[in-house]
Amino acid sequence: ASYEARPFGCRSAMPMAQAIRLCPDAVIVHPRIASYVEASQELHAVFRRFTPLIEPLSLDEAFLDVTGSTRLLGSPEVMAKELKNQVYQATSLTASVGVGPNKFIAKLASSSKKPDGIVVVTPDDIRGFLMPLPIGRLWGVGKATLPKLEKLDIATFGDALRLSVEDWVAALGEQGARFYELVRGIDDRRVIPDREAKSISQEVTFPIDVCDHHHLRSVVLDQVDHVTLRLRQEGLTARSVSLKIRSDEFTTITRQATMRSPTDVTEQVWQLVVGLFDKWRMQCPRPVRLIGVTVSQLTSCGHRQLEMFSEKTDSQRSLDLAMDTIRDRYGNSAIRRAEKLDSPEL
Secondary structure, eight states: OOTTGGGGGGGTTOHHHHHHHHTTEEEEEEOOOOHHHHHHHHHHHHHTOOOOOOOEETEEEEOOOGGGGHHOOOOOHHHHHHHHHHHHHHHSOOEEEEEEESSHHHHHHHHHHSSSSSEEOGGGHHHHHHSSSSSSGTTTTOOOTHHHHHTTTTHHHHHHTTTTTTHHHHHHHHHHHHHHHTTOOOOOOOOGGGGGEEEEEEEEEEEEEEHHHHHHHHHHHHHHHHHHHHHHHTEEEEEEEEEEEEEEEEOEEEEEEEEEEEEHHHHHHHHHHHHHHHHHHOOOOOOOEEEEEEEEEEEEEGOOOOTOOEEEEEEHHHHHHHHHHHHHHOGGGGGGGGTTOOOOOO
């Protein structure tokens, strides 16, 4: 949902039919999933220049803990400006950066001056930053929760300060205690890097239902490419893979398979995933709204189990590493797998 369309009520993840009703003159631009994945990988490569402590939220968003980088790279504000510059140099995209003493404050700050701003909130600034914000900006406050707060005459974070912990719990149950802390800018969650993740996933929700079998396979191959690249970057292997599909009827299915031994080889993961996809397609050839790939049961590459007949696996891994090097130097579009060549993007 572009910034021009949002005043009409359009928002991300809204069904296309509803968006067109709200904004009849909207220009509909079909997605280019492979391009988004490539830009995301370039974006995260920039992140890694500033800190290894990166917790991805989506293709284009992440938390970065730069506490240990200040002595080398300067203050958080200096790093924020340099990060924006490097993102633009690498991707030609603008970025919004929020700097704060914790994840909650940083997230709110990053949303305050989109699409191309920097907002720095120091510990001394927290009260002044939060108090004017509408209470709807509080994490977890949605359609069901907001009316309950409005009945208590709570419109802003500042209004919420008059509620005690007991008031919050009485109004919203056990989660009320968490809200009591957040309106005061208290958030003790740490940034959890990828290497601590229990799984790595990649999924996409299409703005229109997709029927084309070959295009869907192409999207799944891009997703396998992405998750296996992440495995290699993080020095991990995976033993389990799963395919998630949501149909035009909003029915979601998940199919899973387990490999004999953990791997980070793209071809091995692809063969399992495409087998799951083709089997589902034969049984239920419906249009697709969402599709995604997840690898799990992660282990360090240092614990890789040797295979009895590993010559083919070694050559496939060598191919992956060669492609990683080429893409890192020349961009993801510099080399593609053969199956992608005849598959047009939406």
